[in-house]
Amino acid sequence: MKKGYLKEGNYFWSGDIAAAEGAIAAGCRFYAGYPITPSSEIAERMALRLPQLGGKFIEMEDEIGSIAAIIGASWTGERAMTATSGPGVSLMNENLGLAVMTEAPIVVVNAMRGAPSTGLPTLIGQGDLMQAHYGSQGSYELVTLYPSTIQETFDLMLHAFNFAEKYRVPVMYLIDGLLAHMYESIYVPPIEEIEKKIVHRKRPKEGQLPYEPDEDLVPPMPLIGEGRNIHATGLTHDERGYPDLTPQAQEKLVRRLNEKILKHERDIWIVEEYMTEDAETIVVSFGGEARAVKAGVDLARKEGIKAGMLRLITIWPFPWEYIKKYTADFVVAELNYGQMYHKVKEYAETPVHKLTKMGGEIHTPQEVLKKLREVSQ
Amino acid sequence: MSIFEDMRNKQEELLRTERLPHVWCPGCGIGIVLNAFLRAVIRRKIDPEKLVVVSGIGCTGRTAGYVNVDSFHTTHGRAIPFATGIKFARPDLNVVVFSGDGDLFAIGGNHFVNAARRNHDLLIIAVNNFTYGMTGGQHGPTTPTGAYTTTTPYGNPDRPFNIPHLAISLGVPFVARWTTYHVNQLQNSIYKALGMKGFRLVEIISQCPTVYGRRNSMKSPLSMMEYFQKNSIIKPNASFEEMELTYNGKIVVGEFRVRTNIPTYEERFDDVIRRAQNEN
Amino acid sequence: MTQKKYERKAVVKILEDRCKGCWYCVNYCPTKVLVISDKMNAKGYHPPEFREDKEHVCIACHLCELYCPDFAIFVEELK
């Protein structure tokens, strides 16, 4: 057993602790952050745990500095992470775009709380789903994952880091005010088993330019200190990394940044389909809210309503194929005024209904049941 | 080959010469600062593979694009935290932030003060041309009171930062100021700073003839240089008042603070790791 | 005042394409061997010309190199 590593076994953890431990298990050794409810316990856990593993933890002066620092660290080869909540993501968005443009793998956790603005600091919200994708200027794709149990919050971190490294892209890791602070019992497998599944970023071949993509559209990543004289810039650039401020360079680069993700969307999509096979109404949900939805679906089934749940674990790129494949009606349950509702509507050929709450608490199973009764009339 | 010729040749190797001529205007002081910086690096015999240059956004921010080492042109104001991440992850590297006054002290001011306070092992080359050059010469946090810029058409009512004093108040171990006229002193200070550890600041008063000089009766590159030449006073133990810059007034230059052996953040974190590992 | 006689120590090469005609080199050369020329480079700037005569020779002080913001000057010392 290596020093500082967790033993296999059962642990009783909050989502924040699980996210931190999941990241560490997935190879994260660099964390920079600024505290904010309900994500602060991630920083606290990292401060405690990373030094035990020889890793680096730094509390920065703000979220802008935090994300800048992890992008810098990522260029040295670190699997680097920060965690925050909506107000912090708003501050990070400019540099999130820098990570997209310079193709730096990072993981950003957003423990969503009630919003807009300072909103409901300690309570759940799901209003940052669009922000996760469209927060920074420009047209780009990134990966957004959203677990719904504490076990999953731990397990999914491996995917978050792997996607970031494999596709050289920032990954938004959503949790919410409910998951962040809720405690559940979870099982941690032997760390060696997790480590076996770690995907490392590709390294450039001899003579390959820093932004020269392979066939998968992802350029292997050179690292600082290898004598490759890397140049990275947020300006539109050529394959050497040098600024090229022409419409042609913009077309080529921005298309590739989008397509390198969309080309692999099936690899990135993770969903849970619960009793959807014969369902006449499917509730689309995610995160903490999905726990109530599942219970609501169970209640409906007991009444003979053919209900099911499609839980999006990958939020972006949007798993549209899972909407298209069903001929059932959809209910989109979310804690905002209706965000993913619009995405579902874009692909559904059947009626789509809203089940919204502005945040602060999840729906009750009874509220879900009520909606299912209405829709299946 | 003489040492000067050798240095000049090595300087070419440290430049991305395929990208020259650079974007800076005729007589812009940024090139003089870069020239001095590269010479200091060569004299220090720093392994180019171990040198990283990080810039923000601005005319000075373009520096990262011309140095033939690992170099990053980041976002406006964020060069210091970006560099912090690199240095903290790889303490064996020499990490240099090369950026403009607006980038470092206005939009990036919070990062500057906090990184200075933590004493990260970073060398900061701050090119102070009294203005936001890149965006066309607006007033910034270093524009002298009374100066004319595109956003202070009646003269600047604002008051500029006293940058060396700010750094000293934060305990920065190396604080120097020169102008682009002082090509040798500037190079020597950077050379000295490269041999030290901790947060090191070299402020260079530099000319932006195109958008600052033009509006303040120093239209030609040479007239700005003459202003620096005639008005500079070397005074290492200058007071707060003496370090303040006034409109077309005296410029007090020198090495204002040189302290060795102040532990850096990176060193203090090594202790954190030691303690964490011993308790386990 | 008689011009002090210096020994010729170097020749100066100008990379004319890099020059932007700021003339710092011309101004700060202590022996005035760099002069503004009528030549024009591709970008329309007038690069300096290295012009020695009996009174004006290059003393290889390298100041012109230090002042050049455009990395356009090489001072080649005579062996």
Ligand SMILES: Cc1ncc(C[n+]2csc(CCOP(=O)(O)OP(=O)(O)O)c2C)c(N)n1
């Ligand atoms: C977030 C953001 N705000 C504003 C700008 C526009 N901008 C670019 S450079 C700059 C000022 C640069 O001034 P300084 O750092 O002094 O550099 P200089 O050009 O004078 O060398 C500004 C305001 C930007 N790029 N990003």
Ligand code: SF4
């Ligand atoms: S605008 Fe000013 S600072 Fe920018 S390159 Fe021109 S002279 Fe230099």
Ligand code: SF4
């Ligand atoms: S080396 Fe000195 S003397 Fe020779 S041209 Fe340059 S500045 Fe003049």
Ligand code: SF4
């Ligand atoms: S200093 Fe350099 S750029 Fe300026 S005139 Fe001389 S050679 Fe040209």
Ligand SMILES: [Mg+2]
């Ligand atoms: Mg400036």
